[in-house]
Amino acid sequence: MSFSVQLEGVESIYREFAFYIMPGESVDLVAHTADPEKSFRLQSALVTEALAGGRWRFAAPALPGLYPMTVVREPDGERMVLHLFVLTPLSAVRDGKLGDYRIGEYPEVPLRGNPIYLPPRGLVEVTPVNASTHVSPHFTLGQFLCKQEGSFPKYLVLREQLPLKLELLLEQFNEAGHRADTFGFISGYRTPYYNARIENVPYSRHTWGDAADIYLDGDGDGRMDDLDGDGSSGAGDGTFFRNFVEALSEKAWYRPFEGGLGDYKPNAAHGPFVHVDCRGIRARWSG
Ligand SMILES: [Ca+2]
Ligand SMILES: [Ca+2]
Structure with missing residues (x-):
């Protein structure tokens, strides 16, 4: 994609992407392209005001829900x-x-006064219809749903930074020859209720919607692929995945995506997986 859009400080270069806004809030959407010969138009059912320079301003609808737009x-x-x-x-x-x-x-009270641990402003209402929405080219809203029981509508928190990070990681794995169309998910969003029930730490980034426990599953068997080439899916593949991301974290482009990184060994319930999050500060562990 040769252009980008920006909304409330979050920039996406992807042909399909989701943003999360509060009811009634005034929003500026900005489109950028390096080519001065090109211009943009916005297709939307909302009333939007076109400002100069590929910028539109509009009021978010009062009613929660999904409002598609096309630039x-x-x-x-x-x-x-x-x-x-x-x-x-x-x-x-x-x-x-x-x-x-x-x-x-x-x-x-946010953890150590860090505002990224303030309660989220709101939650996405997830229905059987909108669960298949691509929040970025290779990830759907439904992949991030909490594993707790309950019928629709369900709710989740998702920070744009997480699908942006997952897209970059997936792209890097594919470029390195580890082919997959998406990641498999052990866990995405967790409600504070579910997080407490599984006795996780109260400030888990999963409850703020910027953490995912994932594995690379290009062959679609529901487990981490044999990344280390030892002939089977095992703990070494979690380590491989973790080391792969660790090497990327040395690069300058990774800096806005810095956060938690931990690998987990397989057990009777699941294969090996890796936790990634977007807490903004470096954290490392092995589970
Ligand atoms: Ca697999
Ligand atoms: Ca292996």
């Missing part, structure tokens, strides 16, 4: 499909639930 570059017609999710405010949680879906309670 078209002229004259070549290149398109970028944007899925705008208007969030259900966290303040709508009653007795730890949204409808029948358990959310639990976010800690009121």
